[in-house]
Amino acid sequence: MPLSAWRGELVDFGGDAAGADQGCRHVVDGLLLVEDGRIVAAGPFERLQARLGGAPMHDARGLLLMPGFIDAHVHYPQLDVIASPAPGLLDWLERCTFPEERRFDDPGHAEEVARFFLDELLRNGTTSAMVWCTVHEASVDAVMGAARAQGMRIVAGKVLMDRNCPEGLRDTAASAYAGSRALIERWHGVGRLGYAVTPRFAPTSSPAQLAACARLLDEHPGVWLQSHLAENADELRWVAELFPDARSYTDAYDRFGLLRERTVWAHGIHLDDADRERLAAAGAAIAFCPTSNLFLGSGLFDAAAADRQGLRWAPASDVGGGSSFSMLRTLAAAHDVLRLQGQALSALRAFRSVTRDAAQALGLDDRIGSFEPGREADFVALDLAATPLLARRTARAATLEERLFALMTLGDDRAVNQVWVAGEPMKAREE
Template identity: 80%
Template sequence: MRRAAYRGEIVDFTGDPLRDGEAACRHFADGLLVVGDGRVQELGPFDALAARIGDTPVRDLRGRILVPGFVDAHVHYPQTDIVASPAPGLLDWLERYTFPAERRFADPGHAAEVAGFFLDELLRNGTTTAMVWATVHPVSVDAIMQAARARNMRLIAGKVLMDRNCPADLCETAESGTAETRALIERWHGAGRLGYAVTPRFAPTSTPAQLAACARLLDEHPGVWLQSHLAENADELRWVAGLFPDARSYTDVYDRFGLLRGRSVWAHGIHLDDADRERLAASGATVAFCPTSNLFLGSGLFDAAAADRQGLRYAPATDVGGGTSFSMLRTLAAAHDVMRLQRQALSGLRALWLATHGAAQAIGLDDRIGSFEPGREADFVALDPAATPLLARRTAQAGSLEERLFALTMLGDDRAVAGVWIAGGCMKPPTARGVDGFT
């Protein structure tokens, strides 16, 4: 990509606002972001940089806030078409909606069509990196990887592994699932901006042989990720306890198979005790915090304060289709509400950090994305604090950056995403608000 500069209000982070306070935030009220060859080259006040960038074209985005692209730590692309499907709880929802929807992904044409829509919806909402679930079908992984590569997105995805307690036409053997996963890793991991995640659905649908095979795959391919579900629902916990009676807890099931490690991302983590959190933190694992899904399915409330207290990393996630929105702004608003119900707090600064630099750290990509440090990949978003009449009125009254970001988080949605750039290239969502100089 040719060199270009973007003028506007700029916000990113060098640390966690919970730990470092306002010093964690880097803010330029009138800033300049210079990108070239797909990466950030310079960042600073407009007055200081403008005179030395020569004939580099400058796009005037004043009135917008430039932030690193959002990171979604857990989302199911095959569940795009079952968002907002009524069910009394997780396990019924899986049987009634999820498994029937996932059967259709044996068809490459269907998988490709949904993958394209899904990624465009992520981009329309400002999400530039995601950890994505496919189905048991290898062609479903091929479809999402091909679609992401066409958009030059940074994406991590994996084929679901299930060898018991699932419909017969979605069931495999530990051996066949391992062989297909190994082939997919060789085909896609490290191809451009793509990464692979070994993806056992959850302990109830994997035999001990399959869980052990997952650990072997991770050992064979140390650069790949692992993603699965953990302690989401009370009925699920009782099921796991019956299947693994010798384990101390649901977390211990995975630990006994060597699956707790860095680059492992565990969705939900609601029903954990201090010993579970301590072990997850010590292993370097991450929990994907899925507030809209947890509220929609009635699964429970993630204890963010306990995770912070014990040093357990977590990152926000939409969890579509259990989650009800692709918007990271709506997800952060729900995270705030989940925390307030437990007498906890989430500031505007920390919410934005969690969705950008914090999430990148949590999934092990902060050396590539999540901030505007020179050399980082130029994935960024222009947010419009006046995207709706109410948002415009509220942010106009704000007396600080914190108050404006908090209002944007609480009141914003896809309409507040005015522009999205992937590796320096402009991706203009078809329904986004226009940006001055947008081409």
């Protein structure tokens, strides 16, 4: 892929988030240079235009160019149960999720859903995601194959459950280990794909299966682990019954050696300071799922406590418990969840959290999440005049913070004008 360029307003975030500006780099008239699917340079047009030579330049003036959004936790097999009502998490799993996931023993069904799912991510400006499959190996093959065809950076894994779950969705400690190992060998490191060992949550994995998860991580140091943690009060009581010797839900996992780098724990609502301290020390991260937590009535994530103890977190859609693929809608919900606790989420922190911070949470900030040279050229063009109300509000905004706050509060998929993955266009707005 030869050198190409995009001229427009640039926003991304550097490594230092200590200040009020969250390490934001903002260039009103910027130039983004891309070659071989990677960022070559980003900065003021006046400074970089001499490097263009005869390279084609795409005129994106009037749009905001930003690194592609990263979804830290999303279930592709739950696509068709999004917006299914339930009184709470455990009921929702039994009535909605488990029956739907049984359908993924059909490779054809899995492939059709995977293609739609990835298209929906891209339509909303999400270029990378940590994805849940089902217990069926075919479900992993489907989403990995579709993501490879799109060139997307996806981390995904087969769900592991060997107790407290329906027949047809149950494996064993041995089959979970063997199936996961085969999938790691088949997909991990292929193109831009990565594998995550994926026990659903402690209540559906026996001690033997959790030990098998640790063995997989030890044998394959480059893979991830994803699971659920401290989402719901009923779930916490259940874990206490199943793991009576554990100090807490977090400790139940820690006893099997599952707290470590490259582990992402969805929710993390009902944690105490000792839990957060242990997670932070291990280098783990929390996927904050605000639309899901509100929809299922699970509780409110305490971002201030996580920040205070150095525990990394990143927003996530958690579709289908979550109610939108849009990271803009997710950020709006995150703001409201924190405001209910007397906490603030600035727009700069919010957009950092779905780009640079999310990349750091997944251990991928050397590859995605910013416009630093050498990063993969996943980026989006955002239209701050996508709707009449958004256009009216942003026209009156005096600062970048105010404009971005309006975008995350009023924006949705309509504000995503176009998406590029490794420098290749993925979406054009439908006229």
